[in-house]
Amino acid sequence: MNFKTISVLLAFIAAVCAQAPTNEYELKDADDKTCLRADMALTIQVNYTKTDGTALFAWDLPTYNASDPNTVVVGGSCAENGTAELTLSTPAGSTSVSMTFTMAEGSTYLSGVELSYTEDPDIFVNTTTPNDNKTVVTTGLQVFEAPAGRSYKCNNQGNLALNAAEGTMLMLANVQVQAFDFNNTFGDVTECAADTTTISPNATTVAPNATTILPTTILPTTPPPAPEAPQNNYTLTIDGKVCLMALMALQMEANYTKTDGKVASAKWNVPANPAVSGSCGNDTSVLELKYDGNDTITITFKKSAASGLLQADDEKFMVSEISVVYMETSARFPDTNSSGTIRTVTNNNLTAFEGSVGSSYKCMAEQDVSLSMDVMLIATDVQVQPFGLSDNNFDTAEECPADNEISNIVPIAVGCALAGLVVIVLIAYLIGRRKSHKGYQQV
Ligand SMILES: *[C@@H]1O[C@H](CO)[C@@H](O)[C@H](O)[C@H]1NC(C)=O
Ligand SMILES: *[C@@H]1O[C@H](CO)[C@@H](O)[C@H](O)[C@H]1NC(C)=O
Ligand SMILES: *[C@@H]1O[C@H](CO)[C@@H](O)[C@H](O)[C@H]1NC(C)=O
Numbered sequence: 001m002n003f004k005t006i007s008v009l010l011a012f013i014a015a016v017c018a019q020a021p022t023n024e025y026e027l028k029d030a031d032d033k034t035c036l037r038a039d040m041a042l043t044i045q046v047n048y049t050k051t052d053g054t055a056l057f058a059w060d061l062p063t064y065n066a067s068d069p070n071t072v073v074v075g076g077s078c079a080e081n082g083t084a085e086l087t088l089s090t091p092a093g094s095t096s097v098s099m100t101f102t103m104a105e106g107s108t109y110l111s112g113v114e115l116s117y118t119e120d121p122d123i124f125v126n127t128t129t130p131n132d133n134k135t136v137v138t139t140g141l142q143v144f145e146a147p148a149g150r151s152y153k154c155n156n157q158g159n160l161a162l163n164a165a166e167g168t169m170l171m172l173a174n175v176q177v178q179a180f181d182f183n184n185t186f187g188d189v190t191e192c193a194a195d196t197t198t199i200s201p202n203a204t205t206v207a208p209n210a211t212t213i214l215p216t217t218i219l220p221t222t223p224p225p226a227p228e229a230p231q232n233n234y235t236l237t238i239d240g241k242v243c244l245m246a247l248m249a250l251q252m253e254a255n256y257t258k259t260d261g262k263v264a265s266a267k268w269n270v271p272a273n274p275a276v277s278g279s280c281g282n283d284t285s286v287l288e289l290k291y292d293g294n295d296t297i298t299i300t301f302k303k304s305a306a307s308g309l310l311q312a313d314d315e316k317f318m319v320s321e322i323s324v325v326y327m328e329t330s331a332r333f334p335d336t337n338s339s340g341t342i343r344t345v346t347n348n349n350l351t352a353f354e355g356s357v358g359s360s361y362k363c364m365a366e367q368d369v370s371l372s373m374d375v376m377l378i379a380t381d382v383q384v385q386p387f388g389l390s391d392n393n394f395d396t397a398e399e400c401p402a403d404n405e406i407s408n409i410v411p412i413a414v415g416c417a418l419a420g421l422v423v424i425v426l427i428a429y430l431i432g433r434r435k436s437h438k439g440y441q442q443v
């Protein structure tokens, strides 16, 4: 075991633990036939101006799931005239990458890229231009080239410079693309040189004709967090005493009908700090949240019917009813056939978030509460106590069973952390050995 072995190991661990996910994107034409397919793992790097200099910042496009609009939103079209445009955006619109493919003289290639992103100050730490929208437009490219009807393939990572001077680039790996003449599956493959030679990848850097409306840049290695619903603290008080407290991250998911008659699904977050109202009673408490205009979520907590046999200690509480009101805006429900319609959905036959009176109910795991065939409330990071808080705070927490099951993510993260630790220990050991060899003559 030497340093070289260790660096190979490190590179392997980095690859397994930190690579951007490889996604499959497809565009369909008017006849619902695939006209462009692009498989790739995409990482974006930009350079931003900080209060104390410039920095590079890189982030990945997340794992794409065609039926989940909270992953990547795929848009674009294939035009008759030989250009196709593929647009990949994050749902909040904070990142958008638009790729233009051109067909000319019997071959197809990527001819232009437009990158837009918002300098979210939570991610672009110390940026001098918080929340500015930046756009980098690059034209005149001729990469990912393949003869018409064939696909271009490159598993090795290649960097596509959008602004070479500033280090703005797309880092692409596991690429296979084909625009036009797509016949159900990828055509014959034209492989990149990096894949066909055994030389390790000297990333292909193409410095193009870049028009930049960009700042300077960034970058540490932490990718920005996926947009998650914020956990809010909802409290109701009577005479200054807390009578209901609920920590929850809430999302809504609803099916809707698009203008083409197809059913799609929309998912959105209850934002930070909605308006809170409600009432506390001896046996029933109601929490009402109002957000984004007139959208509301009303949650009714009940104590279980007091029976003469029950000890006070055995009394349970639960959510017995949830009612939601939301407007089908086209921003949230792309292409909806009933934009502006206000929907109300109630399930008054629930038993959720069940705990003992005198305790709080806690569940970090995701819980999907179905309200109808088409509408669901998704709760995570929950701790609630709707009755009898002593001391204005939660009493002992009763944890839900799901929190005690080990998720898949944890072992992978732990495995990667352990692997990293092993490597660090090995390096320390080797350094220690070298030092001791220097210090003492070997016998
Ligand atoms: C091809 O058509 C698209 C959309 O119809 C248009 O934006 C583009 O400029 C056209 N390109 C050429 C080369 O005519
Ligand atoms: C942000 O600026 C503060 C104050 O200048 C500094 O202490 C901190 O290290 C900076 N953070 C980063 C990530 O640059
Ligand atoms: C950036 O774009 C977002 C969304 O379009 C908009 O809300 C925001 O105001 C823009 N920021 C600036 C500084 O113009």
Ligand SMILES: *[C@@H]1O[C@H](CO)[C@@H](O)[C@H](O)[C@H]1NC(C)=O
Pocket (backbone or CB within 6 Å): 047, 048, 054, 055, 056, 165, 166, 167, 215, 216, 217
């Ligand atoms: C970031 O941009 C600045 C100025 O635009 C440049 O001097 C610096 O070299 C760039 N950083 C990297 C790592 O390319």
Ligand SMILES: *[C@@H]1O[C@H](CO)[C@@H](O)[C@H](O)[C@H]1NC(C)=O
Pocket (backbone or CB within 6 Å): 183
């Ligand atoms: C598409 O593929 C099918 C079967 O592989 C073949 O029969 C057909 O001719 C192809 N169509 C075109 C336009 O190449």
Ligand SMILES: *[C@@H]1O[C@H](CO)[C@@H](O)[C@H](O)[C@H]1NC(C)=O
Pocket (backbone or CB within 6 Å): 199, 202
């Ligand atoms: C790889 O990059 C190095 C330094 O940038 C350069 O000297 C070398 O010629 C490149 N090798 C190939 C095969 O392009």
Ligand SMILES: *[C@@H]1O[C@H](CO)[C@@H](O)[C@H](O)[C@H]1NC(C)=O
Pocket (backbone or CB within 6 Å): 140, 208, 209
């Ligand atoms: C940049 O684009 C312009 C116009 O499209 C062209 O005339 C010029 O030759 C290009 N420069 C480079 C370096 O490709």
Ligand SMILES: *[C@@H]1O[C@H](CO)[C@@H](O)[C@H](O)[C@H]1NC(C)=O
Pocket (backbone or CB within 6 Å): 233, 234, 235, 245, 247, 392, 393
């Ligand atoms: C929630 O907010 C209330 C009122 O602001 C506060 O008293 C309580 O400590 C908060 N609870 C938690 C767990 O932060």
Ligand SMILES: *[C@@H]1O[C@H](CO)[C@@H](O)[C@H](O)[C@H]1NC(C)=O
Pocket (backbone or CB within 6 Å): 282
């Ligand atoms: C609630 O309980 C308190 C104390 O036990 C009692 O005084 C009050 O009448 C009850 N209120 C209702 C509406 O039952």
Ligand SMILES: *[C@@H]1O[C@H](CO)[C@@H](O)[C@H](O)[C@H]1NC(C)=O
Pocket (backbone or CB within 6 Å): 292, 293, 294
């Ligand atoms: C919310 O409802 C009120 C009263 O019905 C109405 O005046 C207001 O325009 C609504 N707000 C939105 C954003 O729809």
Ligand SMILES: *[C@@H]1O[C@H](CO)[C@@H](O)[C@H](O)[C@H]1NC(C)=O
Pocket (backbone or CB within 6 Å): 349
């Ligand atoms: C209420 O829920 C229970 C079990 O979840 C179910 O058996 C019952 O049929 C439901 N009642 C109504 C009126 O939907």
Ligand SMILES: *[C@@H]1O[C@H](CO)[C@@H](O)[C@H](O)[C@H]1NC(C)=O
Pocket (backbone or CB within 6 Å): 253, 254, 255, 265, 372, 373, 374, 375, 376
């Ligand atoms: C949307 O409809 C599908 C198919 O009927 C169903 O499986 C799914 O649960 C529905 N989504 C929601 C949020 O209810």
